[in-house]
């Protein structure tokens with residue numbers, strides 16, 4: 001048999017089946033046979049209200065679903081609910097079942113996923129997807145009857161520290177020489193009225209540094225800080241960065257305190273600087289608080305100011321892979337020019353979120 005003949009037979013097969021069905025349903029002799037209705041199994045999603053806003057570890061992401069049995073048969077439907085983080089990882093909530101009569105609308109169903117604890121959240125936006133299945137979706141060959149997906153439905157975070165108190169489980173204050181001039185002195189760090197301040201003491205080139213407690217534990221995600229830099233202190237940086245001391249992986253935001261509005265943005269992989277960019281802020285960073293942000297994901301590192309993406313890289317050779325620590329600091333790099341100040345100066349942090 002040639003290939004052409006084969007395909008002809010396959011085309012004809014459905015037609016033959018339809019004809020035979022008709023013969024079964026209608027008695028050509030008028031003998032009173034009652035036609036049997038075909039069993040149809042179907043469902044439609046009538047309402048889906050997805051979780052939105054910001055959620056933190058331990059909180060419940062809740063989406064609401066109502067669906068209808070649009071088949072002609074009472075049926076036990078399976079309901080799947082899945083969430084996807086910015087790294088592409090899916091989290092499947094165990095499927096639930098609901099039996100509905102033909103034409104029946106479900107009650108409102110709560111689809112719940114609890115945000116993980118222990119700093120295990122890949123922070124940032126999550127996609128949510130609901131699906132109605134004819135059979136158990138965990139069994140191969142299951143048929144999906146309807147689905148709905150919402151991109152970037154809500155944001156999940158491990159924490160926001162608003163510095164209303166000092167969390168010694170999260171932070172440790174450095175007491176050592178800086179990489180430039182002077183010391184990171186513990187006494188240059190203070191908390192007051194919900195703000196953490198790093199002091200550049202007058203007549204010195206000392207500063208301060210606060211980092212998260214070892215070991216490095218933070219995963220991929222979004223890292224955000226609200227920062228106000230000191231007024232005019234040329235020769236110094238105010239920083240917010242991610243660093244891992246074993247692999248020497250690092251992602252930096254470094255703000256110049258010289259009134260230029262310059263912002264240095266870098267990545268380092270295994271101790272080698274891989275990405276480097278400089279931008280000029282359109283505002284004076286010492287006049288009020290602004291949000292500085294690093295989004296660290298396997299396929300992209302991006303740098304943001306006040307929710308505007310300023311620079312990014314998708315070159316995998318420029319993107320670290322380590323779990324990380326969060327650092328903030330104020331210090332005097334040796335290659336920057338500037339003189340000690342006649343008054344104390346302060347870099348101030350309102351909150352940090354990951």
Ligand SMILES: [Ca+2]
Pocket residue numbers: 162163164193194195349350351
């Ligand atoms: Ca605060």
